[in-house]
Amino acid sequence: xxxxxxxxxxxxxxxxxxAVDGVTFAAAxxxxxxxxxxxxxxxxxxxxxxxxxxxxxxxxxxxAGLDVVADRRAVRRRIGVLSDxxxxxxxxxARENIRYFGRLHGLAGxxxxxxxxxxxxALGLAAVADxxxxxxxxxxxxxxxxxxxxxxxPDTILLDEPTNGLDIMSVRALREQLKALRAQGxxxxxxxxxxxxxxxxxxxxxxxxxxxxxxxxxxxxLLAQSGAATLEDxxxxxLGSGEGLAA
Amino acid sequence: xxxxxxxxxxxxxxxxxDRRTMLVTLATAALAGPIFLVLIFNMMAQQSExxxxxxxxVQGAEHASALIAFxxxxxxxxxxxxxxxEARIRAGELAVVLVVDPRxxxxxxxxxxGIVRLVHDRSRDRARVSIDQAEALLRAYxxxxxxxxxLLRGVAPEVGSPLEVRTVNLATPQQxxxxxxxxxxxxxxxxxxxxxxxxxxxxxxxxRERASLEPLLTTPASTLELVTGKWLATTLFNGxxxxxxxxxFWATLSFAPLPPVGIPFLFGAKELGRFLAILLPMxxxxxxxxxxxxARARTYKEAQAxxxxxxxxxxxxxxxxxxxxxREPDWIALVPVSGQYALLNRxxxxxxxxxxxxxxxxxxxxxxxxxxxxxxARLWSRESVLAxx
Numbered sequence: 001x002x003x004x005x006x007x008x009x010x011x012x013x014x015x016x017x018x019a020v021d022g023v024t025f026a027a028a029x030x031x032x033x034x035x036x037x038x039x040x041x042x043x044x045x046x047x048x049x050x051x052x053x054x055x056x057x058x059x060x061x062x063x064a065g066l067d068v069v070a071d072r073r074a075v076r077r078r079i080g081v082l083s084d085x086x087x088x089x090x091x092x093x094a095r096e097n098i099r100y101f102g103r104l105h106g107l108a109g110x111x112x113x114x115x116x117x118x119x120x121x122a123l124g125l126a127a128v129a130d131x132x133x134x135x136x137x138x139x140x141x142x143x144x145x146x147x148x149x150x151x152x153x154p155d156t157i158l159l160d161e162p163t164n165g166l167d168i169m170s171v172r173a174l175r176e177q178l179k180a181l182r183a184q185g186x187x188x189x190x191x192x193x194x195x196x197x198x199x200x201x202x203x204x205x206x207x208x209x210x211x212x213x214x215x216x217x218x219x220x221x222l223l224a225q226s227g228a229a230t231l232e233d234x235x236x237x238x239l240g241s242g243e244g245l246a247a
Numbered sequence: 248x249x250x251x252x253x254x255x256x257x258x259x260x261x262x263x264x265d266r267r268t269m270l271v272t273l274a275t276a277a278l279a280g281p282i283f284l285v286l287i288f289n290m291m292a293q294q295s296e297x298x299x300x301x302x303x304x305v306q307g308a309e310h311a312s313a314l315i316a317f318x319x320x321x322x323x324x325x326x327x328x329x330x331x332x333e334a335r336i337r338a339g340e341l342a343v344v345l346v347v348d349p350r351x352x353x354x355x356x357x358x359x360x361g362i363v364r365l366v367h368d369r370s371r372d373r374a375r376v377s378i379d380q381a382e383a384l385l386r387a388y389x390x391x392x393x394x395x396x397x398l399l400r401g402v403a404p405e406v407g408s409p410l411e412v413r414t415v416n417l418a419t420p421q422q423x424x425x426x427x428x429x430x431x432x433x434x435x436x437x438x439x440x441x442x443x444x445x446x447x448x449x450x451x452x453x454x455r456e457r458a459s460l461e462p463l464l465t466t467p468a469s470t471l472e473l474v475t476g477k478w479l480a481t482t483l484f485n486g487x488x489x490x491x492x493x494x495x496f497w498a499t500l501s502f503a504p505l506p507p508v509g510i511p512f513l514f515g516a517k518e519l520g521r522f523l524a525i526l527l528p529m530x531x532x533x534x535x536x537x538x539x540x541x542a543r544a545r546t547y548k549e550a551q552a553x554x555x556x557x558x559x560x561x562x563x564x565x566x567x568x569x570x571x572x573x574r575e576p577d578w579i580a581l582v583p584v585s586g587q588y589a590l591l592n593r594x595x596x597x598x599x600x601x602x603x604x605x606x607x608x609x610x611x612x613x614x615x616x617x618x619x620x621x622x623x624a625r626l627w628s629r630e631s632v633l634a635x636x
Contacts, residue, residue: 048630048633051465053461053464053630053633054630054633055630073467073469076465076467077467079465081462081465083461083462083465084461085458085461085462085633086458086462087458087459087462088457088459089257089261089457089459090457091261091264091265092257092260092261092264096260100253100257101462101466103249103250103253104253104254104466104467104468105467106249108249132264148462149462
């Protein structure tokens with residue numbers, strides 16, 4: 001469960017860049033919520049505030065009922081984050097990369113090993129899991145990063161542009177993985193600038209433009225709201241044609 | 248606490264996997280002592296050989312046969328000087344030539360001082376030993392001759408030299424060979440920055456460059472836990488490199504067939520232990536500073552450029568102390584690098600270092616290390632650490 005209320009964040013010497021500007025939305029458990037917006041719409045900043053890495057200027061955000069500023073340590077235990085930066089340790093194997101994060105989350109011993117095995121199997125990493133990560137393909141790196149983010153079995157999962165740089169097979173595998181997590185009742189928040197991605201996966205969509213929520217709802221609601229015939233037309237109409245929603 | 252050890256263990260494994268860097272660092276550390284000692288000892292052996300059998304070209308030996316006889320009694324090999332000796336001295340082929348004035352015998356007979364010229368080029372280091380030796384011999388001959396004359400006239404020699412200078416050399420035998428001592432102390436200090444450098448930068452600037460820092464920051468580990476774990480790992484490697492470097496010096500001095508240069512030299516197991524105790528604050532402090540420098544950089548390359556400033560300081564300070572002839576002020580014991588260098592020198596001279604002084608030399612480095620680690624923790628808590636890669 002994520003509840004965001006009037007969240008704002010500005011950057012720059014005189015706080016002149018309003019990256020996120022009074023954003024309000026909610027993301028329910030057992031659903032995939034899509035954050036859709038063009039590059040620079042404020043998606044990454046918003047996710048970083050939810051991940052407790054950036055402190056909001058104004059507004060509140062709750063993750064699993066915990067405040068992201070006041071309870072940041074507790075929030076970190078409950079969230080799994082696949083951020084824009086998802087570098088691995090190239091000299092460590094996938095298993096070692098995942099295990100390291102598991103230990104930092106307080107897992108140990110047989111429980112940790114079981115969890116690592118489960119993730120390696122679920123993500124189809126078994127073939128490469130004991131080789132150093134420096135030889136991995138983009139897809140294998142992504143899967144390792146996801147396993148690392150999920151090692152402590154978090155209730156809330158934040159994914160920043162997870163399909164960036166992946167081939168179509170990897171994208172499909174990722175979608176299946178996210179659907180499986182939804183079926184387990186997790187709350188997933190998924191950001192993308194690719195409309196088709198969001199349309200194919202998300203139960204609810206929040207459209208961001210210039211740091212503000214432009215529209216929110218299910219795909220059908222967005223169609224009705226905009227009066228457009230297709231989702232693409234709806235997005236372009238809602239954002240204004242100048243934004244350039246590149247696929 | 249467990250997170251600190253988790254981070255340290257991961258960094259240790261990660262570093263051990265980087266075999267090439269490990270091997271180069273360890274090989275450099277292990278070979279520094281043997282290579283430098285063999286070079287220096289051979290140089291010194293050559294010099295002392297030159298001093299022992301002084302060959303002195305003399306022009307006009309026939310004018311001062313008593314002087315020549317004296318020199319030969321003193322084991323000097325007197326040879327006729329070549330005609331072009333001035334050019335040869337300039338070229339560095341001859342160290343020193345003695346020229347006896349043609350009127351020497353007449354002057355002496357007339358009761359005047361006989362003139363001899365010692366021709367040399369003092370700007371040449373290698374010639375210095377021969378020059379000093381020739382000068383000393385001539386002075387000794389002068390004194391001996393003067394005493395004889397006074398005695399012949401029934402005057403006590405003390406009348407002519409009312410001041411008798413007796414030099415008392417307080418240097419213990421170990422105090423000679425200052426250059427070798429300097430090298431050992433210098434390398435010990437230098438190793439304590441080289442040993443941790445690769446690890447410290449890889450684990451901070453490298454972490455940021457690989458884009459693995461942000462995921463790390465979303466775990467429940469605090470930035471202080473992260474940096475403390477990284478510091479533990481870096482300090483461990485640093486300690487190993489320093490120990491290997493010093494062991495290289497110790498093993499070379501103890502077992503290698505070095506040419507005998509007549510320097511009874513103390514760098515045994517006891518001195519090795521004292522060295523490590525003195526260098527411990529540096530082994531712990533320099534990784535903390537390296538981590539801080541690394542954390543301020545966005546890339547490994549940028550960090551390396553910034554580290555060169557630190558290297559410069561550590562390399563330069565002992566060199567300045569070597570050449571500064573004045574006695575050092577007391578507060579120098581507190582200054583990191585300087586204080587350690589001064590203590591290392593004392594340990595090499597065979598002095599025991601009182602525990603209190605050792606503790607005092609620890610104070611500032613430990614304080615600085617804590618500050619540096621807190622600085623990294625603060626840097627990583629800032630939002631700007633996420634910007635760029």
